[in-house]
Amino acid sequence: MKQRGVTIWLTGLSGAGKSTITEALAQKLREQDYPLEVLDGDVVRTNLTKGLGFSKEDRDENIRRIGFVCNLLTRHGVFVLVSAISPYREIREEVRGKIGDFVEVFVNAPLAVCEQRDVKGLYKRARAGEIKSFTGIDDPYEPPLNPEVECRTDLEELDESVNKILHKLDQLGYLR
Amino acid sequence: MKQRGVTIWLTGLSGAGKSTITEALAQKLREQDYPLEVLDGDVVRTNLTKGLGFSKEDRDENIRRIGFVCNLLTRHGVFVLVSAISPYREIREEVRGKIGDFVEVFVNAPLAVCEQRDVKGLYKRARAGEIKSFTGIDDPYEPPLNPEVECRTDLEELDESVNKILHKLDQLGYLR
Numbered sequence A, B: 001m002k003q004r005g006v007t008i009w010l011t012g013l014s015g016a017g018k019s020t021i022t023e024a025l026a027q028k029l030r031e032q033d034y035p036l037e038v039l040d041g042d043v044v045r046t047n048l049t050k051g052l053g054f055s056k057e058d059r060d061e062n063i064r065r066i067g068f069v070c071n072l073l074t075r076h077g078v079f080v081l082v083s084a085i086s087p088y089r090e091i092r093e094e095v096r097g098k099i100g101d102f103v104e105v106f107v108n109a110p111l112a113v114c115e116q117r118d119v120k121g122l123y124k125r126a127r128a129g130e131i132k133s134f135t136g137i138d139d140p141y142e143p144p145l146n147p148e149v150e151c152r153t154d155l156e157e158l159d160e161s162v163n164k165i166l167h168k169l170d171q172l173g174y175l176r
Helices: A018-031 A041-047 A056-074 A089-099 A111-117 A122-127 A158-171 B018-031 B041-047 B056-074 B089-099 B111-117 B122-127 B158-171
Strands: A006-011 A036-039 A079-083 A102-108 A149-152 B006-011 B036-039 B079-083 B102-108 B149-152
Touching: A006 A018, A006 A056, A006 A089, A006 A158, A018 A036, A018 A079, A018 A102, A018 A158, A036 A041, A036 A056, A041 B056, A056 A079, A056 A089, A056 B041, A056 B056, A089 A102, A102 A158, A149 A158, B006 B018, B006 B056, B006 B089, B006 B158, B018 B036, B018 B079, B018 B102, B018 B158, B036 B041, B036 B056, B056 B079, B056 B089, B089 B102, B102 B158, B149 B158
Parallel strands: A006 A079, A006 A102, A036 A079, A102 A149, B006 B079, B006 B102, B036 B079, B102 B149
Antiparallel strands: none
16 A cells, blocks of 8 residues: 655744654664655755745745645655744644644743753843744744644653654544 | 655756646646645745745745655655746755755746747746846846756657656656
C-alpha cells in the first residue's frame, strides 16, 4: 500500500521545546524507515525565506511558503516535520486547509519558563529592546484552539511528548 | 523497488517552448503513473519567490530556491518538471550538483524565432523599453554546454521533443 504522508506542525514560543521534540520525533520515525523531511528554522530561512522579516505580513508569507513545500511533500507520502513559532492562528488554519493531512502540535510552556530557559539568549535581548517584534514580548502569540496534540514541556518529559505525538499519528492512521 | 526520482530542468529563452514541452511531457508521465510535480513559472512566483526581481542576484536566489524544493521532492522519488528561463550557467550547475538526479533540457530556438512567436507580447514590450532586464534583449542567456537533451523547437515537432526527453530518461534508468 502506498505510504500516506502527513505534515506534523510544531507551533509555540521560542524556547518552548519545538526543536528538541522535532529532533527526537525525527529519530523515532527514521528508525522505522518512514520517508521524512525536517523543515526547521535554519533550513527554511536559508533556503526558502531569506529576506523576510517579522512583520505580520512577512511572518504570514514565511508560513505560507513552508506550507506550500509541506503540501508538495505530504502528497507524495512524506512525513514532514515543521518547527516554526508560527504565531498567527489564521495562517496556520489556512495551511492546514490546503494540506489536509496536517497534525498540529502545540508545544506549550509558559512564557516565564521559556524566558527563564532562554537557550539562545534571545529573550534577554528582546527585553533589552535589542530585538523588536519578538513573539511573547512585544509581538502576539495566538495559541491553537484545537491542536491534535499539546505538549506541556514544563510538566512532562521529552519521551512523553514524543510518545503523545506518535500515539496521535497512530490513532489517525498514519503509522504502519 | 523504490521509485527513483529525477528533476527534469527545462531552460531556454522566453517563447522557446518550455511550458508547451513541460505540459506534454507531464501528461505522458502522468498516464504512466509516475509521481509528478510541475514547478512552472506562475506556481513558483506565487508560492516561493514572490518579491524577487530580475537582477542576477535575484535570479540566482530564484533558481536556488526552486532547486531546494526539487531536491526535497526528487530524493523522495518524485519526477519534478521545472520550466524556468534560468539564464545563468553557474547556478544551473550548482543546482545540478546538489540534486544529482538532474536532467537538463535545453529548449532551444533562435532569438529571432522566439521574438517572432512572442506569445505573451513580452518581446515587443522589451524592445519598446517597457520591460527591463529581459533575457535575450538586454539581459544575457548562457546556453548549457552539455545538456542531457536539446530540443530545437524551430526544427522539430512537439512529439519529437517529448520523445527525446523520454528516451533520455529511459537511457538513464529513470523509467520503469
